Amino acid sequence: MSIFWAIATTLSLLALAFVLPPLLRRNHAPRATTGNQINTEVARQRLAELDQDLATGRLDQARYATARADLERELLNDLKQEDAAAHRPVHSGRWAALLIAVALPVCAVALYKVLGSEQIITLLQQQPAADPGSARAANGMTVEEMVTRLATRLKQDPDNLQGWTMLAKSYSVLERFDLAVPAYRNVMRLGGGKNAGVLADFADALVATSDGKFSAETGQLLTEALQLDPENVKALWLAGHWKHQAGDTSAALEYWEHAARLLPANGEDRRIIRRQIAQARQEAGLPPLAETRPASNAAAGGGTSLQVKVALDPSLRDKVAPDDTVFIYARAASGPPMPLAIARKQVKDLPLTVTLDDSMAMAPGMNLSRFPELTVGARISKSGNAMPQSGDLQGLKSPVRPAATHSLDVLIDQVVGSKTPVGAAASGAPSATPAAAGGGASLQVKVALDPSLRDKAAPDDTVFIYARAASGPPMPLAIIRKQVKDLPLTVTLDDSRSMAPGMVMSRFPELTVGARISKSGNAMPQSGDLQGLKTPVRPAATPDLNLVINQVVP
Numbered sequence: 119m120s121i122f123w124a125i126a127t128t129l130s131l132l133a134l135a136f137v138l139p140p141l142l143r144r145n146h147a148p149r150a151t152t153g154n155q156i157n158t159e160v161a162r163q164r165l166a167e168l169d170q171d172l173a174t175g176r177l178d179q180a181r182y183a184t185a186r187a188d189l190e191r192e193l194l195n196d197l198k199q200e201d202a203a204a205h206r207p208v209h210s211g212r213w214a215a216l217l218i219a220v221a222l223p224v225c226a227v228a229l230y231k232v233l234g235s236e237q238i239i240t241l242l243q244q245q246p247a248a249d250p251g252s253a254r255a256a257n258g259m260t261v262e263e264m265v266t267r268l269a270t271r272l273k274q275d276p277d278n279l280q281g282w283t284m285l286a287k288s289y290s291v292l293e294r295f296d297l298a299v300p301a302y303r304n305v306m307r308l309g310g311g312k313n314a315g316v317l318a319d320f321a322d323a324l325v326a327t328s329d330g331k332f333s334a335e336t337g338q339l340l341t342e343a344l345q346l347d348p349e350n351v352k353a354l355w356l357a358g359h360w361k362h363q364a365g366d367t368s369a370a371l372e373y374w375e376h377a378a379r380l381l382p383a384n385g386e387d388r389r390i391i392r393r394q395i396a397q398a399r400q401e402a403g404l405p406p407l408a409e410t411r412p413a414s415n416a417a418a419g420g421g422t423s424l425q426v427k428v429a430l431d432p433s434l435r436d437k438v439a440p441d442d443t444v445f446i447y448a449r450a451a452s453g454p455p456m457p458l459a460i461a462r463k464q465v466k467d468l469p470l471t472v473t474l475d476d477s478m479a480m481a482p483g484m485n486l487s488r489f490p491e492l493t494v495g496a497r498i499s500k501s502g503n504a505m506p507q508s509g510d511l512q513g514l515k516s517p518v519r520p521a522a523t524h525s526l527d528v529l530i531d532q533v534v535g536s537k538t539p540v541g542a543a544a545s546g547a548p549s550a551t552p553a554a555a556g557g558g559a560s561l562q563v564k565v566a567l568d569p570s571l572r573d574k575a576a577p578d579d580t581v582f583i584y585a586r587a588a589s590g591p592p593m594p595l596a597i598i599r600k601q602v603k604d605l606p607l608t609v610t611l612d613d614s615r616s617m618a619p620g621m622v623m624s625r626f627p628e629l630t631v632g633a634r635i636s637k638s639g640n641a642m643p644q645s646g647d648l649q650g651l652k653t654p655v656r657p658a659a660t661p662d663l664n665l666v667i668n669q670v671v672p
Contacts, residue, residue, distance in 0.1 A: 358370045423524070492519075563663060
């Protein structure tokens with residue numbers, strides 16, 4: 119029994135040693151694990167990442183200094199708030215300490231007499247000693263352990279916005295996105311969604327937990343983030359992936375190109391996003407993008423710059439919606455049809471003024487200053503497609519001599535497919551699309567899959583049906599996307615499906631018409647794809663043709 123009483127006394131004293139000191143402290147008792155510790159440790163990790171980015175060239179010195187200053191300011195603000203919370207007065211607990219010091223041993227002995235067994239002492243003496251190596255130092259907490267304690271604390275304080283924001287960011291840093299998502303939902307619940315960085319991080323976590331797929335919620339978060347901060351690089355980068363996944367390559371390229379212009383010229387992040395842009399343009403059959411220069415080059419007199427004021431004819435107002443896309447562009451009046459500069463807006467922004475300059479070049483050497491005369495246009499697209507569609511609204515000015523014209527007005531007053539302004543159309547002038555009026559090429563293509571290749575294709579595989587010049591630029595003049603389950607099918611390719619101004623089927627006397635099945639959904643041919651081709655096809659003499667997919671792309 120002497121062993122029992124010795125252990126009982128020791129345990130009682132140990133229990134009192136844990137319970138009494140906090141009660142005997144007068145004021146400003148610090149918490150065991152404070153937000154300051156977590157904030158400091160996370161900030162230390164983020165600073166190490168910034169140092170690494172600077173060393174590898176991902177950040178230049180100016181952006182590094184800005185990011186470090188932001189980090190220090192954020193940490194200082196968090197520390198101040200934590201200190202304010204930590205130094206709330208704590209009432210004296212001396213009377214409670216005295217009561218517990220007497221009651222704890224008495225209650226322990228009484229409870230043991232009712233429920234305990236003195237024979238357990240003998241059994242414990244027979245057990246091997248515990249491995250002292252399993253003990254953990256009190257000051258050896260990892261970030262994961264501190265984050266876990268923060269999560270536990272928030273269960274008792276669920277309306278702590280600062281705590282949830284800290285927890286969500288910490289989980290993201292630890293790549294625990296499955297836990298970051300519910301933390302971000304609490305941030306949103308408490309009104310923390312007014313920060314573009316938080317919204318972009320939340321969207322990133324959602325994508326990470328959805329196998330890389332973008333949902334409507336993710337898209338909404340990115341839209342709101344860019345409304346708050348149009349130059350948030352992470353939001354722009356994610357928005358590009360969102361649009362690319364949805365098949366809107368034009369919008370994806372706009373987001374990525376904007377992000378690329380904001381990144382250091384020689385940084386790794388810029389090189390990565392440039393590779394994404396190049397791949398997306400290749401998939402869409404577009405020419406390579408030029409390495410853009412800062413817009414200040416044009417402003418400094420190093421290139422051509424045009425200020426374009428765009429307005430919509432009031433008689434066409436009822437034909438558009440506020441969210442319809444507006445493309446403002448310039449191309450050579452006599453030369454390649456591809457745009458030399460382009461900007462994207464919405465109808466709700468009209469009237470508006472934009473600046474087109476050499477920094478917006480879409481291919482090496484293809485900039486405004488290379489051509490003495492330009493065609494400047496503005497087009498409203500309901501589909502958001504960068505290529506003109508029948509029924510789009512447009513306005514054009516040509517020729518424009520940039521050397522003598524630094525600003526001009528463009529009025530959107532025509533329907534694509536009609537050469538007649540709406541004012542003339544209203545007075546009785548005829549209006550028709552080129553194909554309908556006999557002024558454009560049109561091909562009816564019947565596509566089927568060779569039965570011997572049926573087992574090499576799945577119902578959801580993508581089918582591209584296209585026409586391109588038999589001798590000329592390789593980019594498609596018209597293209598339609600279907601699925602294998604739709605085969606056999608019949609589609610119509612005509613000038614209204616042009617992918618660039620002037621690049622229409624009727625411009626070329628001979629075409630190559632093809633159909634290709636892609637398992638990846640990639641617009642560029644891949645080894646193993648299935649295809650069928652007809653060439654040359656003379657659209658003036660061949661209004662329809664049959665096409666069998668009967669080859670494997672090597």
